[in-house]
Amino acid sequence: MKKLMIAALLSSAGMAHASDLSISGFATVTAGKAYGGSDGEFMGQPCPCFIGNYEHGTVYHGNEWSLARESLVGLQAKYQFTPQLSGTVQAVSRVSEHGKPKVDWAYLSYDIAPDTTVQVGRRRLPIYAYSDSVYIGYTLPWARVPQDIYGWEVGAYDGVNVRHARSFGDWAVTANVFAGQEHTRDNTEQRKIYYGYRVDDDWKHILGGYLDVSDEVFGARLIYMQNSIDLSQYPPDDVPTFSRGTRQRIIGLSGSIDYGNWMVRAEANRFMRPALDYKSSSFTATVGYRMGQFMPLVGFSSYKEKLTATYTATQNDNTRFAGVRWDFRKNMDLKVQWDSVKDSSAYDFTKNAKMVTVTWDVLF
Numbered sequence: 001m002k003k004l005m006i007a008a009l010l011s012s013a014g015m016a017h018a019s020d021l022s023i024s025g026f027a028t029v030t031a032g033k034a035y036g037g038s039d040g041e042f043m044g045q046p047c048p049c050f051i052g053n054y055e056h057g058t059v060y061h062g063n064e065w066s067l068a069r070e071s072l073v074g075l076q077a078k079y080q081f082t083p084q085l086s087g088t089v090q091a092v093s094r095v096s097e098h099g100k101p102k103v104d105w106a107y108l109s110y111d112i113a114p115d116t117t118v119q120v121g122r123r124r125l126p127i128y129a130y131s132d133s134v135y136i137g138y139t140l141p142w143a144r145v146p147q148d149i150y151g152w153e154v155g156a157y158d159g160v161n162v163r164h165a166r167s168f169g170d171w172a173v174t175a176n177v178f179a180g181q182e183h184t185r186d187n188t189e190q191r192k193i194y195y196g197y198r199v200d201d202d203w204k205h206i207l208g209g210y211l212d213v214s215d216e217v218f219g220a221r222l223i224y225m226q227n228s229i230d231l232s233q234y235p236p237d238d239v240p241t242f243s244r245g246t247r248q249r250i251i252g253l254s255g256s257i258d259y260g261n262w263m264v265r266a267e268a269n270r271f272m273r274p275a276l277d278y279k280s281s282s283f284t285a286t287v288g289y290r291m292g293q294f295m296p297l298v299g300f301s302s303y304k305e306k307l308t309a310t311y312t313a314t315q316n317d318n319t320r321f322a323g324v325r326w327d328f329r330k331n332m333d334l335k336v337q338w339d340s341v342k343d344s345s346a347y348d349f350t351k352n353a354k355m356v357t358v359t360w361d362v363l364f
Helices: 004-011 188-197
Strands: 021-034 051-055 057-059 072-080 085-094 101-113 116-124 156-168 169-182 201-214 219-232 241-259 262-273 278-289 294-305 315-327 332-343 352-362
Touching: 021 051, 021 057, 021 278, 051 352, 156 201, 188 201, 262 294
Parallel strands: none
Antiparallel strands: 021 072, 021 352, 051 057, 072 085, 085 101, 101 116, 116 156, 156 169, 169 201, 201 219, 219 241, 241 262, 262 278, 278 294, 294 315, 315 332, 332 352
């Protein structure tokens, strides 16, 4: 499906009128350094260590500045076939992955009614408030989304999405249902963060929905998703192991306030895998205040796994952060952020660390 979508859009672009095809892009240049905290090593690298992105296995380590962990550039092309039918492709190239483009979006949209749209193809999994723009740095108040909550190994799916949007006075209401699956071979997060070797991670029978409600000041979002997980592990010098059909449920709630110069963002979710006796909860909250071109902010995030009789290797960490955003030009910003991670996991994980980040974001 993804390859067919891309081929169709590229062939259409060759004969497109300027009004039919729109192309936009975004880029982020991030310099960061993990320091202080605990020494030791994590996944063969010297610590202090800080996980800048779970999905793509990005880890800062060893008191060294790096531009190669989170810097990226993305392009999006949208072609309007008819007034009701359009196609969208978005690809992102990351320095940490040697510049190889990865398709995050490749879908067709069809308006079956003025308020209802069906989308078929590849999309981001909408399990977070910032799922759709998680890698478009200019849309974020932070240098990066809080990784204590945005930390799962699967971030996209192939399938179908149905969206219905209505207005009720000053309130906008959007209801969305989605279904599909995602297959990852040699999952990046599993290999670089957790196992150190090849793990194939498949999320099947994905079914979920969310409800968005907002006006000019307040916003709220409730998400529910369920799926099954097939996990194939290939440890070196040992026999592969396979688990099939592990059931998973996800519940998430987020809220936002933009009142005068004040900005508040909060989000919480819970992941449950009953067959593994596994339950995790995560939370983040941020408060910012706009002063002309500048917006300082402070926040907190946490991730906790429940200790049970059969699930004892729990991961538990929390992060305090503070930063400032400077919108110095149209469609450009500069951010400076400081993070402090406290790791109290029941096994040898990243340990404590501090992190300083400087980020430049642009839309074009």
